[in-house]
Amino acid sequence: MRHSKLLAGLVLAGLAAGAVPTFAQSNVTLYGIVDDALTYSSNQNGKSNTYLRNGNLAGSRWGLRGTEDLGGGTKALFQLENGFDVNNGAFSSSGLMFNRQAFVGLKNDSAGTLTIGRQYSPYYLMVGTIGPVAYLTGATGAHPGDIDGLDTTIRINNSVTYTSPVLWGVTASLQYGFGGQPGAMGKGNTFSGALRYDGGPLSLAAGYLRLNNVGGGTTWNGASTGVPSTSAVNQGYMTADSLQHIALAGIYTLGNVTLGASYSNVQYKPGAASLFHDSAIFNTAGVHASWIVAPQWRLAAAYSYTAASKANGITDAATYHQVSLAQVYSLSKRTSLYALEAWQHANGKSLSANGVSIINAGPVVGDSQNSTPSATSSQFVGMLGIRVDF
Structure with a gap:
């Protein structure tokens, strides 16, 4: 009897031990950037200004990213990223805890990566990251007002993104953002696709991004999955029914020097509720260069x-x-x-925010002056700052 009880106990203990799950290897990383600069603008709505500006070389942020190894070359992954203003402690976007990124997904070495949530578009991730912003920052290096969305100003809500594994140096990515409008699937949705080649010193990329507006009004409807930035460059066209971006970029590295070029075509297309009546098209061409002078020193320049x-x-x-x-x-x-x-110089005419009045084009350096264009034909911006990563 005593032996049978002992045997039963050993069996139960063994079953209990076998029931304990084997946890896959996982890791979570806390990371961030704190960036601030003393900034001078020669003209903001008619007056010069000297002030502190947050997030110039890189946007101030903190975030969490993690992976769990599921075996067989597959990993679960997530990323949550919040932007903030170091000068007042406020969120970069009011009411949004993780305004920069918030997504979860799976990655397989052979099949690629699938993610869902609030994400950057393939258009930005593949084209923008070898454009001028990657070497000069968006604050002063983005094309005027970030008209072509090659900086990080556009993020896509409610989106599903698939990115292929790298094959012969080529990566492809597709994204769809669900508009979520009952009975009108195409309202407010977003589509993006991009291809990129990386081979030795050469990288080439092409991308497409289409944002559909939920509905017309005095500005772009914030309920849309993708919302473009507004500046004096495009303010007259923000009641567009849809917005289309097409861009090409390439870089070539020669030792410590990287040379690059980019081209973009942007179209604001009106709808029945739009305040303007003809499609507005913006074409931008630019070149940029970066030089690592010494291990501690890097210089960069761009023209567009x-x-x-x-x-x-x-x-x-x-x-x-x-x-x-x-x-x-x-x-x-x-x-x-x-x-x-x-330094930026503007010529010619544009539309005012009401989409009707014709006004002088207002310069807006990069995307740091979007809400403070110059009242004259030129604008200069200078910054002295510090960036700390953690």
Whole structure:
């Protein structure tokens, strides 16, 4: 009897031990950037200004990213990222805890990656990351007002993204953002696709992004899955029914020097509720270069030219010339001092925010001056700052 009880106990103990799950290897990383700069603008709505500006070399942020190894070359992954203003402690976007990114998904070495949530578009991730913003930052290096969305100003809500594994140096990615409008699936939705080749010193990319507006009004409807930034460059066209981006970019690295070029075509297409009546088209071409002078020193420069179409009663269409410079000195792997300078000159006419009145084109350097355009034909911006990564 005693032996039978002992045997039963051993069996139960063994079953209990076998019932304990084997946990897959996982990791979670806390990371972030704190960036601030003393900034001078020659003209903001008619007056010069000297002030502190947050997030210039890179947007200030903190985030969590994690993976769990599920075996067989498959991992579960997630990322949550919040942007903030170091000068007042406020969220970068009111009411949004994780305004920069919030997604979850699966990655397989052979099948690719599938993610869902609030994400950057393939258009930005494959084209924008080898454009001028990658070397000069969006604050002063983005094309005027970030008209072509090659900086991080556009994020896609309610989106599903598939990215292929790398095959012969080529990566492909597709994204769909669900508009969520009952009975009108195409309202407010987003579609993006991109291809990229990386081979040795050469990288080439092409991308497409289409944002559909939920409905017309005085501005782009915030319930849409993708919302473009507004500036003096595009303010007259923000009641568009849809917005289309097409862009090409390439870089070539020669030792410590990287040379790049980009082209974009942007179309604001009106609908029945739009305040303008003709499609507004912006074409931008640019070149940029980056030079690692020494392990601690990096210099960069860029030039871009943006031209708007003659439409909506405008015969002298707006043009924008922009020159951007950057000097970055690394005190350590995590801390950098930097200086940024940019000058922009605008010619011709554009539409006011009401989509009807024709006004002089207003310069807006990069995307740091979107809400503060110059009242004259030119604008200069200079910054001295510090960036700390953790």
